[in-house]
Amino acid sequence: MIDVQNLTKTYGPRLAIDNLTFHANKGEILGFLGPNGAGKTTTMRILTGYMPPTSGTARIAGYDVVDDSLEVRKRVGYLPETVPLYPDMTVLDYLIFMGKLRRTPNVVDRAWEVLERVGMAERAGSFIGSLSKGMRQRVGLAQAIIHKPEVLILDEPTIGLDPTQVVEVRELVKEIGKEHTVILSTHILAEAQQLCDRVLIINQGKIVAEDTPQALQLRLQGGRRIIVEVRGDKIDALEKRLSGLPGVRGVGALSQGRLEILVEENEELRPLIARTVLENGYDLLEMRLAEMSLEDIFLQLVGEESEAGQEQGKPPAEGEAQSNTPADEEASEEG
Numbered sequence: 292m293i294d295v296q297n298l299t300k301t302y303g304p305r306l307a308i309d310n311l312t313f314h315a316n317k318g319e320i321l322g323f324l325g326p327n328g329a330g331k332t333t334t335m336r337i338l339t340g341y342m343p344p345t346s347g348t349a350r351i352a353g354y355d356v357v358d359d360s361l362e363v364r365k366r367v368g369y370l371p372e373t374v375p376l377y378p379d380m381t382v383l384d385y386l387i388f389m390g391k392l393r394r395t396p397n398v399v400d401r402a403w404e405v406l407e408r409v410g411m412a413e414r415a416g417s418f419i420g421s422l423s424k425g426m427r428q429r430v431g432l433a434q435a436i437i438h439k440p441e442v443l444i445l446d447e448p449t450i451g452l453d454p455t456q457v458v459e460v461r462e463l464v465k466e467i468g469k470e471h472t473v474i475l476s477t478h479i480l481a482e483a484q485q486l487c488d489r490v491l492i493i494n495q496g497k498i499v500a501e502d503t504p505q506a507l508q509l510r511l512q513g514g515r516r517i518i519v520e521v522r523g524d525k526i527d528a529l530e531k532r533l534s535g536l537p538g539v540r541g542v543g544a545l546s547q548g549r550l551e552i553l554v555e556e557n558e559e560l561r562p563l564i565a566r567t568v569l570e571n572g573y574d575l576l577e578m579r580l581a582e583m584s585l586e587d588i589f590l591q592l593v594g595e596e597s598e599a600g601q602e603q604g605k606p607p608a609e610g611e612a613q614s615n616t617p618a619d620e621e622a623s624e625e626g
């Protein structure tokens with residue numbers, strides 16, 4: 292369904308993506324996982340037909356994103372990083388407007404249909420400016436599917452949402468994903484795990500790993516991390532006791548009262564840890580399994596690769612200018 296060969300994009304002297312080759316099968320949810328500046332948005336904008344690559348090809352349902360960009364746009368729904376919503380329009384009017392831009396037949400009926408789909412029918416008459424971020428994201432998803440595209444490209448669909456909204460939007464993406472081929476970008480492994488059939492890890496414009504989320508995690512996680520928050524005097528004494536427990540590989544202090552405990556993969560040590568905390572006279576305020584973050588994975592991957600003797604580029608400079616152009620869709624209607 293999506294076929295990308297040797298895709299490269301430079302912005303002036305800056306190499307944003309470097310010779311990417313990958314594909315996505317029909318019905319699949321493919322994740323792009325990568326840190327800031329990895330090239331996720333750049334790749335997505337090329338796939339939507341809004342920006343040409345410097346070299347290489349990308350095809351969607353057999354259509355070339357440059358040569359057949361109109362055919363591509365008919366088949367692709369895009370949720371940009373910053374959805375260009377109009378605060379003074381009502382949700383319904385906005386969807387009708389977007390639907391008309393994409394020549395959607397029976398646009399009013401279809402607008403209501405997608406509103407139902409994303410759970411926003413009750414807010415059809417609300418001004419977009421009055422919606423919460425999570426609701427706006429739903430409207431963003433609604434505009435992405437209004438013209439019934441086969442392919443959906445979602446750029447960080449849950450970024451900036453509160454935890455409840457994150458859960459809701461993920462559910463929605465999962466639902467919608469049943470009917471579409473989806474590429475979604477994220478920097479959260481847990482999100483990729485929950486949503487994606489397959490994940491590409493991208494760094495500095497290159498694919499550094501490609502696998503199912505399960506396989507990636509198995510490959511990357513030699514153990515598990517448990518975070519506990521305790522209250523009591525002399526936490527370092529507790530730290531020592533915990534380090535001495537069988538199955539514990541190491542304990543580190545994170546911040547006041549919070550400890551990070553690395554344990555063997557296959558052992559359920561939480562009951563023992565809890566008992567140890569309590570029996571030594573500390574209060575246990577919290578205990579949880581830590582999510583593996585992209586940074587963790589990333590460090591491991593980079594570590595693995597340098598062990599294998601491969602050259603790694605320098606990481607992007609701290610505080611580097613952000614490249615996101617919120618003008619997105621309309622602004623780049625050049626073709």
Ligand SMILES: Nc1ncnc2c1ncn2[C@@H]1O[C@H](COP(=O)(O)OP(=O)(O)OP(=O)(O)O)[C@@H](O)[C@H]1O
Binds near residue numbers: 325332334607615
């Ligand atoms: N319009 C632009 N002009 C110049 N450089 C750009 C432009 N857009 C992106 N870049 C550069 O290209 C590289 C890839 O950026 P891109 O936005 O694709 O990354 P990303 O993976 O989406 O990052 P983020 O997680 O921050 O959204 C970065 O080094 C960025 O600075």
Ligand SMILES: [Mg+2]
Binds near residue numbers: 331332333372446
């Ligand atoms: Mg981006």
